[in-house]
Amino acid sequence: xxxxxxxxxxxxxxxxxxxxxxxxxxxxxxxxxxxxxxxxxxxxxxxxxxxxxxxxxxxxxxxxxxxxxxxxxxxxxxxxxxxxxxxxxxxxxxxxxxxxxxxxxxxxxxxxxxxxxxxxxxxxxxxxxxxxxxxxxxxxxxxxxxxxxxxxxxxxxxxxxxxxxxxxxxxxxxxxxxxxxxxxxxxxxxxxxxxxxxxxxxxxxxxxxxxxxxxxxxxxx
Amino acid sequence: xxxxxxxxxxxxxxxxxxxxxxxxxxxxxxxxxxxxxxxxxxxxxxxxxxxxxxxxxxxxxxxxxxxxxxxxxxxxxxxxxxxxxxxxxxxxxxxxxxxxxxxxxxxxxxxxxxxxxxxxxxxxxxxxxxxxxxxxxxxxxxxxxxxxxxxxxxxxxxxxxxxxxxxxxxxxxxxxxxxxxxxxxxxxxxxxxxxxxxxxxxxxxxxxxxxxxxxxxxxxx
Numbered sequence: 467x468x469x470x471x472x473x474x475x476x477x478x479x480x481x482x483x484x485x486x487x488x489x490x491x492x493x494x495x496x497x498x499x500x501x502x503x504x505x506x507x508x509x510x511x512x513x514x515x516x517x518x519x520x521x522x523x524x525x526x527x528x529x530x531x532x533x534x535x536x537x538x539x540x541x542x543x544x545x546x547x548x549x550x551x552x553x554x555x556x557x558x559x560x561x562x563x564x565x566x567x568x569x570x571x572x573x574x575x576x577x578x579x580x581x582x583x584x585x586x587x588x589x590x591x592x593x594x595x596x597x598x599x600x601x602x603x604x605x606x607x608x609x610x611x612x613x614x615x616x617x618x619x620x621x622x623x624x625x626x627x628x629x630x631x632x633x634x635x636x637x638x639x640x641x642x643x644x645x646x647x648x649x650x651x652x653x654x655x656x657x658x659x660x661x662x663x664x665x666x667x668x669x670x671x672x673x674x675x676x677x678x679x680x681x682x683x684x685x686x687x
Numbered sequence: 688x689x690x691x692x693x694x695x696x697x698x699x700x701x702x703x704x705x706x707x708x709x710x711x712x713x714x715x716x717x718x719x720x721x722x723x724x725x726x727x728x729x730x731x732x733x734x735x736x737x738x739x740x741x742x743x744x745x746x747x748x749x750x751x752x753x754x755x756x757x758x759x760x761x762x763x764x765x766x767x768x769x770x771x772x773x774x775x776x777x778x779x780x781x782x783x784x785x786x787x788x789x790x791x792x793x794x795x796x797x798x799x800x801x802x803x804x805x806x807x808x809x810x811x812x813x814x815x816x817x818x819x820x821x822x823x824x825x826x827x828x829x830x831x832x833x834x835x836x837x838x839x840x841x842x843x844x845x846x847x848x849x850x851x852x853x854x855x856x857x858x859x860x861x862x863x864x865x866x867x868x869x870x871x872x873x874x875x876x877x878x879x880x881x882x883x884x885x886x887x888x889x890x891x892x893x894x895x896x897x898x899x900x901x902x903x904x905x906x907x908x
Contacts (some may be wrong), residue, residue, distance in 0.1 A: 547752035589827070591820065595891065597865045598819075599812065599880070606810070606837065606878040609869040617817035618829065642820045648830040657827040659820070664894065670816065673885065673905075680901050684894075 467553070468501065468512045469648040470522065470565035471496050471538020477672060481589065482515055484565040486669075488678050493669055495525040496568035501621075502530040504575035507561070511552045513538035513545035543642035547633055559583060561623035562646050569665045569681055575621050581658045582623035587650045589622035590666065591659040615660050619666060622646045628655055688774070689722065689733045690766040691715050691743065691786035692759020698893060703736055704788040707890075714890055716746040719791035722842075723751040725796035728782070732773045732840050734759035734766035764863035768854055774847065780804055782844035785866050790902055791887045796842050798881045807874035808871045809879040810843035811887065837880050840887060843867045850877055 470484040477483050480668070482583040484494035494512075501507055509531045514522040518536040526532040534552035538545035546562055553560055559582050563570065574590055581588030598615050620646060624632070632649035636642060643649045647657050665681050691705040698704050705715035715733075722728055730752045735743040737758040747753040755773035759766035767783055774781055780803050784791065795811055801837060802809030819836045821829040843866060845853075853870035865869045868878050886902050888895070 495716055590885070591827075592817070594815075594838055595889065596813070597869065599837045599839050599868070601835050601837055601880060604880075606812075606868065606872060606880055609839075609865065609872060610836075612865065614822050615831075616820045616822055617815060618820050618830075619817055644830065644833065646826065647820070648818065651827060651830060659822060659827055660826075668816065676905065677898075677901070684897065 467495075467546060467549045467560055467562045468497065468510065468565050469538060469542050469549065469562065471513050471515050471545045473540065474563075476677065477670070482518070483669065484514075485518065485521070486675065488568065488669070488675060493524055493568050493678075494522065494565050495527060497517050497525040497563065497570070498525065498530055498532075500568055500570050500572075501563050501575060502519070502527060504572045504579070506559075506576055506579045507531070509554065511536065511549045511558075512565075513549045526581040537667050541642055543636065546646060547637070550630065550633060557626050559623055560626050560629050561621045562614060563618070563621045564668055566669045566685055567620060568669070568678070569667065570621065571663045571666070574660070574663045574666060577660045578621045578623045581660050584658060585658045586628050587622075587624045587647065587655055588658040588660055589647045590619045590662040591616035592619065592662050593617075618645055618647060619662055619668070620645075624650060628653070688767060688770045688781055688783045689715075689718065689731065689786050690759060690763050690770065690783065692736050692766045693733045693763065693786075693800070698896065703739070704890065705735075706739065706742070707896065708894060709789065709890070709896060710903050713746055714789050715743065715786050716748060718784065718786050718791070719746065719751055719753075720748040721789055721791050721793075722784050722796060723748060725793045725800070727780075727797055727800045728752070728807070730754040730775065730778075732757065733786075734770045739764045762863055764854075764857065768858070768894045771851065771854060775808055778847050780844055781847050781850050782842045784891055785840070787890045788841060788887055789890070789899070791842065792884045792890065793889070795881070795884045795887060799842045799844045801879050802879045803846060806877060806879045807849050808843075808845045808868065809866045809881055810866070811840045811883040812880040813836035813840065813883050814838075839866055839868060840883055840889070841866075845871060
């Protein structure tokens, strides 16, 4: 499940972020290809801006198992919820991956899905390299135990039943969360971290886009 | 004050990290030049491996106000403490900057020093771009309020009296902290965050070094 309906205005390219080109292909096409390369990914569901559904169908790499392209909602939560409605009955594991993370590896995708199979919920994380501080009222008040902090990214994967329950609860409570894992955390269900590969970063700014071109070249070395 | 006595073995270059070359000059030479470029920096004190003091004297850029090169200790705390002993009497503000952050800008250095002048203690921070999680026993248990989290880097600057007090207290308590600001936080003194410029990252791995070459080229654009 790839939510790709956000505007991503910080990139300043005049088109929504997933449709911006990175070294000759859209970020979304690269992301779909990277995710579809994982053997455990049996089908793709993409949530897109309502006026770009056809464009997404064309962006899917040849042979990719595109199940559905659905219209996204106003927020990420709404887009993922619309996408979940298109997930086939009987699906065991649902993984969610940011459209703007085209550098995800097969290893990372498989590791997160495998952890979700085993534990119910898992996500890709990095350990912070910097000291982590907590602020209050614009001042730093505390240094947190860095060893206990992780920075969340995607893929995030879940047993379909667990994710469905988390979304129903979130909708009832009107709490949309910042990522899918946070909705599962609120159920009290355990969520397992999987260490990310180095370059699975999100493209947000024009500098990230140039950095992305550099990452592509580095990978070819 | 630049602590440059660490081994930095992750870089795998056979020499301590500050002495590794980045595009033809050592990381340390680039860092000293970047810091000395800030008009408020009246003097530099460097803590180096005991067998490299002379090399550091030669690495200092021409015209840089190098006050002292001292032998560093086993940990960062010890190196900074040795360096503090070489800071001239009557110094108002002491700033500490990682030897492995050669991309610091004059704007950022001046902003941190100015905030320390005004408030007593300040440091350069970034806001995390990812959702921040807390783990316990290898599981994710909570999503923290990202808006309240900051990732600490350097420069960190302090009124000399505040930093001296923080180091005396830390030595008494045998708590060396992970950065200088954490020692001041433990005094209960307010510490102020200053938003960092984008590329002031720490060079840790061989990939960071290649990324560093890319950053240098980007800056020339």
